[in-house]
Amino acid sequence: MGYVLLMTLSGSALFIGYLCWEKVLGKSMTEAMKYGALIIVMLDYAVPWVWIKGIYRNVIGVFLSEDMPAGSKVLINVADIETNKAAYRTKEYQLLTFVVSIWFAVAAILLIIRIVKSLKKTHELHALAIRCEDENLERTLKHLRESIHYRRRPEIVWTRVNNETFTIGATRPIIFLQKEYAAGDLYWILKHEMTHIVRMDLWVKLLLEFVCCLHWFNPLIYLLERKIKYLSETSCDEKVINKCTEKEKRMYIDLLERNKGGNRMESPVNSALESGNRAIDQRISLMKNSRTIRPKEKVIVICIFGLLIILNSLTALAYPDVHHVKNAVTEMAEDAVDGSNFWIYDYAEDGFDMPTEAILYDEQFVDRNGQVYPTGFGEESESCSDHKVTSGVVQIHKRDNDGGCTIENYEGTRCTECGNVWRGNFLFEIEKTLCPHL
Numbered sequence: 394m395g396y397v398l399l400m401t402l403s404g405s406a407l408f409i410g411y412l413c414w415e416k417v418l419g420k421s422m423t424e425a426m427k428y429g430a431l432i433i434v435m436l437d438y439a440v441p442w443v444w445i446k447g448i449y450r451n452v453i454g455v456f457l458s459e460d461m462p463a464g465s466k467v468l469i470n471v472a473d474i475e476t477n478k479a480a481y482r483t484k485e486y487q488l489l490t491f492v493v494s495i496w497f498a499v500a501a502i503l504l505i506i507r508i509v510k511s512l513k514k515t516h517e518l519h520a521l522a523i524r525c526e527d528e529n530l531e532r533t534l535k536h537l538r539e540s541i542h543y544r545r546r547p548e549i550v551w552t553r554v555n556n557e558t559f560t561i562g563a564t565r566p567i568i569f570l571q572k573e574y575a576a577g578d579l580y581w582i583l584k585h586e587m588t589h590i591v592r593m594d595l596w597v598k599l600l601l602e603f604v605c606c607l608h609w610f611n612p613l614i615y616l617l618e619r620k621i622k623y624l625s626e627t628s629c630d631e632k633v634i635n636k637c638t639e640k641e642k643r644m645y646i647d648l649l650e651r652n653k654g655g656n657r658m659e660s661p662v663n664s665a666l667e668s669g670n671r672a673i674d675q676r677i678s679l680m681k682n683s684r685t686i687r688p689k690e691k692v693i694v695i696c697i698f699g700l701l702i703i704l705n706s707l708t709a710l711a712y713p714d715v716h717h718v719k720n721a722v723t724e725m726a727e728d729a730v731d732g733s734n735f736w737i738y739d740y741a742e743d744g745f746d747m748p749t750e751a752i753l754y755d756e757q758f759v760d761r762n763g764q765v766y767p768t769g770f771g772e773e774s775e776s777c778s779d780h781k782v783t784s785g786v787v788q789i790h791k792r793d794n795d796g797g798c799t800i801e802n803y804e805g806t807r808c809t810e811c812g813n814v815w816r817g818n819f820l821f822e823i824e825k826t827l828c829p830h831l
Contacts, residue, residue, distance in 0.1 A: 396441050396712065397493070397607070403708040404438030405613050410701040418697065421690040424679065428628040430698055431621050432597060438604045438614065442709035449709055496610070504606040515561055518569060522550040525570055533580050541584070543591050549583075558652075560586045563595040571652075581633070581645045588629050597625070623672060630676050631683070646680060649673050752790050752800065752830035758807050758814045760785040766807060768814040777811035787816045790830060798828035 411434050415427060530549065538544070548567045552558075558571045568586045570579075589595065601621055608614045630649075634642045653673050751759065754767045760783050768787065787805030792798045804817030 396443070397496070399708060399711055400438060400441050401608050401611050403442060403705055404434060404608070405611060406708075407437045407701065407705045408434045408613055408617055410705065411698070414694075414698055414701060418694050421686060422694045423686060423691075424624060424628040424631045426691070426694065428621070428624040431617065431624060433702065434617065435597075435601060435604055435621065437705065438608055438617075439600060441712065442706050443712040444709075445706055446709040446712055449707070500606045500609055503609055504603065507602055507606065518552070518561065521553050522569065523553065523572075525549050525551045527570075527579060529579055533583060537580070537583055537587055541587060541591055543587060547587065547590060558582055558586065560589055560595065563593075563599055566590045566595065574648075575651070577644065578648050581648050584633050585629060588632050589625070592629070592632075594625050594629070597621070623675075626672070627676055627679055630680055634680060642680065646677050649677055752788065755790045757788050757790075758785055758805050759788065760807065766812070766814070768816075777808060777813070779810075780808040780813070781810050782806045783809055786820075787814065792828055795826075796828060797824065797826045798830060799824050 411430055414430070415422070419427075534546065534549070538546070547560075548565070549570055550567065551572050552569045553572060558569065560566050560568045568583065570582065574582060598621075601618060605614050605618055630645075634645055637645070650673070751763065751765055753765050756768045758766045758768050760766075783806065785805050785807060787803040789801040789803070790798060791801070800823045802820045802822065804820060805814060806817070807814045
């Protein structure tokens with residue numbers, strides 16, 4: 394639950410940063426730069442930053458030592474504990490489990506609906522497809538494959554609609570070519586659609602569908618969806634007319650203008666030459682008013698967005714740690730399950746057995762290896778001039794009149810030479826209704 398919340402908060406923060414970045418520096422960036430930045434934002438919604446947490450800890454450790462004495466204590470939430478046999482849940486954890494179950498149930502339903510809708514539409518389109526018999530098809534296709542460096546030959550069929558061209562299929566793309574087009578339009582239509590294929594835009598839209606379903610409750614995700622689909626087309630236009638003459642640009646723009654008013658293909662995952670009258674007008678305006686952006690401007694813009702990404706990645710430090718503790722700690726989790734947390738030694742995560750069962754003396758010291766020693770808090774031995782100290786736990790076992798007992802745990806150190814033990818700060822205590830010890 395914590396992971397998904399942090400993913401949606403992190404993605405939303407980066408998306409808001411992107412919107413500000415685009416608003417302030419939009420004139421100094423290409424459509425491809427905007428599209429690439431939005432893909433990174435989408436990945437932030439899909440992939441948690443937790444993988445980079447260890448790197449940040451190591452970097453922080455270089456400048457700020459994180460060494461802790463063996464007897465130090467850290468606060469661990471019971472919900473973050475894994476044991477060898479079972480995980481002990483608080484009431485709060487059970488509530489979070491219920492909420493996340495509802496969350497993922499809705500996400501799964503939305504994903505299934507979109508998949509079924511896409512498969513149904515694909516089946517209908519295949520049933521209505523007509524074999525393309527344009528005599529210029531093979532020659533045009535060969536030229537395009539060489540110019541845009543695409544080895545595979547996409548399947549191309551005619552639709553039964555006069556001004557509707559689109560591509561479906563991420564693994565095996567199929568271009569559904571509009572039934573009627575002017576002489577010379579075939580090259581530009583195929584170039585637009587094959588540019589989508591080469592850039593793997595359909596794969597981007599597939600991931601976008603998953604992200605939208607996962608974060609269905611977040612209103613920003615739907616704005617992200619609209620912007621990615623729009624920029625997918627504008628950046629494709631930018632790529633198509635790159636290095637073209639003014640006459641060639643005019644031919645491509647005329648093609649878009651003639652395709653206004655077409656019936657949009659309603660399928661979750663596709664790329665289309667046309668995208669609604671308003672969107673086409675905006676795309677045409679962008680192409681007419683485009684300007685050359687200097688490399689220096691691009692570098693500055695990219696560096697600023699890179700800084701936004703670095704700042705956003707600091708959310709990795711907020712991801713919770715899941716602590717694996719051995720069976721001896723299980724009883725402490727049971728005793729603390731009515732609360733929300735308890736104190737535990739930091740080295741428990743590394744496999745140190747908390748000695749709740751090994752009570753051999755009413756007052757004892759347990760080192761990191763689990764070795765138990767009796768304690769006598771008396772005067773220090775005069776025979777030991779240079780103490781060699783090891784850290785561990787001091788435990789005081791107290792029986793009550795009802796057959797139960799209490800185990801008080803303290804920070805402790807012991808000299809391996811003379812056997813003196815020193816008791817430090819109180820850590821925690823464990824109460825037993827029935828004493829199982831000596």
